[in-house]
Amino acid sequence: MLHIKDLYTAVDNKKILEGLNLSVNVGEVHAIMGPNGSGKSTLANILAGKEGYNITQGSVSYENENLLELSPEERARKGVFLAFQYPVEIPGVNNIYLLKAALNAIRKHQGKPELDAMEFMNLVKGKMKLVQMNKDLLSRSVNEGFSGGEKKRNEIFQMAILEPKLAILDETDSGLDIDALKIVAEGVNSLRNKNRAFILVTHYQRLLNYIKPDHVHVLSKGKIVRSGGPELALELEEKGYDWIN
Amino acid sequence: MSTNTENFEDLVKKEYEHGFVTDIDADTIPPGLSEEIIVFISKKKEEPLWLLEWRLKAYRQWLKMEDPTWAKLDIQHIDYQSISYYSAPKSKEDAPKSLDEIDPKLLETYEKLGIPLDEQKMLAGVAVDAVFDSVSVATTFKQKLADAGVIFCSFSEAVKEHPDLVKSYLGSVVPAADNFFAALNSAVFTDGSFCYIPKGVRCPMELSTYFRINASNTGQFERTLIIADEESHVSYLEGCTAPMRDENQLHAAVVELVALKDAEIKYSTVQNWYPGDENGVGGIYNFVTKRGDCRGHNSKISWTQVETGSAITWKYPSCLLKGNNSIGEFYSVAVTNNYQQADTGTKMIHIGNNTTSTIISKGISARHAQNVYRGLVKISKNANNARNYSQCDSLLMGDQCGAHTFPYIEAKNSTAQVEHEATTSKISDDQLFYCLQRGISEEDAINMIVNGFCKEVFKELPMEFAVEAQKLLGVTLEGVVG
Ligand SMILES: Nc1ncnc2c1ncn2[C@@H]1O[C@H](COP(=O)(O)OP(=O)(O)O)[C@@H](O)[C@H]1O
Ligand SMILES: [Mg+2]
Numbered sequence: 001m002l003h004i005k006d007l008y009t010a011v012d013n014k015k016i017l018e019g020l021n022l023s024v025n026v027g028e029v030h031a032i033m034g035p036n037g038s039g040k041s042t043l044a045n046i047l048a049g050k051e052g053y054n055i056t057q058g059s060v061s062y063e064n065e066n067l068l069e070l071s072p073e074e075r076a077r078k079g080v081f082l083a084f085q086y087p088v089e090i091p092g093v094n095n096i097y098l099l100k101a102a103l104n105a106i107r108k109h110q111g112k113p114e115l116d117a118m119e120f121m122n123l124v125k126g127k128m129k130l131v132q133m134n135k136d137l138l139s140r141s142v143n144e145g146f147s148g149g150e151k152k153r154n155e156i157f158q159m160a161i162l163e164p165k166l167a168i169l170d171e172t173d174s175g176l177d178i179d180a181l182k183i184v185a186e187g188v189n190s191l192r193n194k195n196r197a198f199i200l201v202t203h204y205q206r207l208l209n210y211i212k213p214d215h216v217h218v219l220s221k222g223k224i225v226r227s228g229g230p231e232l233a234l235e236l237e238e239k240g241y242d243w244i245n
Numbered sequence: 246m247s248t249n250t251e252n253f254e255d256l257v258k259k260e261y262e263h264g265f266v267t268d269i270d271a272d273t274i275p276p277g278l279s280e281e282i283i284v285f286i287s288k289k290k291e292e293p294l295w296l297l298e299w300r301l302k303a304y305r306q307w308l309k310m311e312d313p314t315w316a317k318l319d320i321q322h323i324d325y326q327s328i329s330y331y332s333a334p335k336s337k338e339d340a341p342k343s344l345d346e347i348d349p350k351l352l353e354t355y356e357k358l359g360i361p362l363d364e365q366k367m368l369a370g371v372a373v374d375a376v377f378d379s380v381s382v383a384t385t386f387k388q389k390l391a392d393a394g395v396i397f398c399s400f401s402e403a404v405k406e407h408p409d410l411v412k413s414y415l416g417s418v419v420p421a422a423d424n425f426f427a428a429l430n431s432a433v434f435t436d437g438s439f440c441y442i443p444k445g446v447r448c449p450m451e452l453s454t455y456f457r458i459n460a461s462n463t464g465q466f467e468r469t470l471i472i473a474d475e476e477s478h479v480s481y482l483e484g485c486t487a488p489m490r491d492e493n494q495l496h497a498a499v500v501e502l503v504a505l506k507d508a509e510i511k512y513s514t515v516q517n518w519y520p521g522d523e524n525g526v527g528g529i530y531n532f533v534t535k536r537g538d539c540r541g542h543n544s545k546i547s548w549t550q551v552e553t554g555s556a557i558t559w560k561y562p563s564c565l566l567k568g569n570n571s572i573g574e575f576y577s578v579a580v581t582n583n584y585q586q587a588d589t590g591t592k593m594i595h596i597g598n599n600t601t602s603t604i605i606s607k608g609i610s611a612r613h614a615q616n617v618y619r620g621l622v623k624i625s626k627n628a629n630n631a632r633n634y635s636q637c638d639s640l641l642m643g644d645q646c647g648a649h650t651f652p653y654i655e656a657k658n659s660t661a662q663v664e665h666e667a668t669t670s671k672i673s674d675d676q677l678f679y680c681l682q683r684g685i686s687e688e689d690a691i692n693m694i695v696n697g698f699c700k701e702v703f704k705e706l707p708m709e710f711a712v713e714a715q716k717l718l719g720v721t722l723e724g725v726v727g
Contacts, residue, residue: 048678048682049681049682050678051674051678052674071681072678072681072682073681073682073684073685073686073687075682076681076682076683076684077684081682082682084679084682087679088673088675088676088679090676090679090680090693090694090697091697091698091700092696092697092698092699092700092701093693093694093696093697097693098680098683098685098693099683101683101685101689101693102680102683102684102685103684105683105684105685105686105689106684109684141697142679158683162683162684
């Protein structure tokens with residue numbers, strides 16, 4: 001479903017990605033690991049359509065479309081979801097209100113009728129259990145005053161409601177204690193199915209104890225330097241990132 | 246007083262001796278301002294002598310006053326002799342014949358706000374023959390209010406029907422010579438609203454001037470007087486969200502509120518006068534004096550305003566906290582776009598003991614617009630235990646606009662607690678991207694973020710008004726980012 005070919009990007013003339021290749025098939029879970037500053041968030045942001053990155057070379061196709069030509073909201077409506085590494089706070093905007101607007105925008109794109117408040121709340125109740133979301137967080141402003149763990153859980157909760165086809169999780173595991181990590185992992189596992197693909201961006205392998213990836217890739221200096229199965233993550237954990245250089 | 250009355254009678258006599266030049270039956274008088282013109286207005290409105298005298302006194306003081314100098318506003322000189330100070334309701338010949346003659350941008354806005362066609366015509370000043378349903382609606386309201394003993398009528402009517410009330414309260418909050426524009430208004434005001442809530446009465450409905458629009462064109466010098474007697478409560482809504490056109494460029498209104506012991510007045514405004522086109526041509530100048538007097542103990546006055554219109558807005562709804570334990574509040578959203586300029590804020594004057602004031606001001610500037618918050622918190626020497634909390638937040642959209650905050654604090658009593666917070670922010674790319682990444686359109690995203698910014702103010706508005714205000718904000722700021 002996703003094919004990244006020979007991707008080069010720069011920000012303010014600083015080269016970040018340098019010839020990245022990656023293919024993800026529907027139903028697969030890919031883990032991308034790499035040291036800080038290797039370009040993991042950059043890759044995630046480019047896939048989601050964030051402005052400010054200069055793509056100097058390469059192509060990205062998603063479901064046989066040129067992904068790079070689509071606006072961020074079009075990508076989202078076509079099923080691309082990014083769980084942010086640092087979810088932003090939006091004061092005064094109700095968390096659940098934003099989510100309802102998002103879901104209805106996506107449904108509208110899919111030609112489905114919008115959900116009314118009742119239908120939406122029923123959906124919300126079910127998904128809240130999945131990630132053990134605190135009810136109070138629903139009516140608070142988006143991410144405002146949320147703890148690190150609550151922010152990450154909120155991202156997974158949004159993912160569960162929006163049911164994307166391609167979910168990219170940017171270091172959703174960092175900053176979580178082990179209980180929160182398990183909850184997030186369970187959320188992801190329960191959403192895992194043959195119609196959905198995941199890209200898990202992570203610095204540590206411990207998340208992969210709970211979510212078993214189909215493929216593991218190591219990103220270093222802007223390109224994928226090694227790919228393999230789950231065992232690669234363990235090896236990396238053991239030998240450290242210096243090992244790949 | 247009495248000597249003045251003689252003067253006045255002399256004057257009237259003199260006018261007649263010399264042959265009063267202006268035809269009393271005329272619907273419009275020629276431009277210019279003089280005592281003669283004021284006598285004409287007062288006669289035309291069949292006013293009692295004391296009121297004419299009051300007007301003339303204001304006029305004489307106005308003559309001695311200087312045109313205000315503007316700190317942050319860029320205003321062309323106004324020629325007060327070129328304005329016509331009285332015109333009867335517009336003759337149909339002058340009015341636009343159909344919506345085809347109206348600025349298409351304005352019509353587009355009406356569409357977006359979902360305003361019905363008939364109302365669009367009315368707001369745009371198109372001559373219409375149809376009688377609106379609202380006449381009967383208004384009658385029903387009137388009955389309900391009368392049953393509760395509430396007086397709610399036009400200012401002219403109040404002068405005729407309730408002269409004692411008007412006489413004892415008019416100018417008691419905003420003295421005739423308070424400032425340049427208040428003095429001008431006092432001399433030449435043509436109409437406005439009057440409201441009296443009797444002792445112990447909770448007004449049975451939100452008082453809205455909205456349904457009055459059809460009835461009267463209150464003109465450019467509007468006068469409002471609201472009196473809440475002891476233990477009464479009233480919520481008053483002024484204005485409407487639809488942009489209103491008016492050929493009068495200068496508007497100088499005066500609003501006076503009086504809250505007696507244990508009374509509460511909540512005054513909400515949505516101001517959306519025509520701001521001019523995107524080059525700033527043709528907009529309204531809006532110079533308003535609004536002041537509330539918490540005269541009794543435990544009284545409360547709360548101002549909430551959403552200002553999106555006018556080329557130039559100059560207003561500082563204020564509270565005089567005279568009664569012990571009285572409370573003053575000011576919640577404001579001021580949006581400026583294109584070449585609009587706004588200089589608004591509030592004054593909280595703490596006089597009684599244990600008085601409390603809260604100021605929440607949200608300024609939004611887009612494109613080339615300038616937005617100024619100017620606030621004064623004054624704690625008098627004898628006001629013990631006064632408390633104030635002020636919060637002024639500015640949101641900038643684009644790099645050519647500006648926001649300026651001038652909080653003045655004068656505390657003459659050492660027991661005062663005054664807190665001030667101010668922030669300036671931009672809609673961040675990260676916030677916008679977050680919304681877009683969830684599938685929300687840019688327009689909706691901006692709308693959401695801006696409304697979030699204004700939330701603390703919107704929640705003070707009556708429900709339907711809040712919904713309209715949110716919609717209005719979206720329409721006003723459409724397309725400013727990206
Ligand atoms: N907007 C930016 N401007 C300048 N440099 C950037 C920007 N975004 C990322 N970088 C740089 O690109 C490199 C990769 O960053 P990032 O993708 O965030 O790495 P990772 O997520 O793997 O830690 C880093 O050296 C970072 O400093
Ligand atoms: Mg990162």
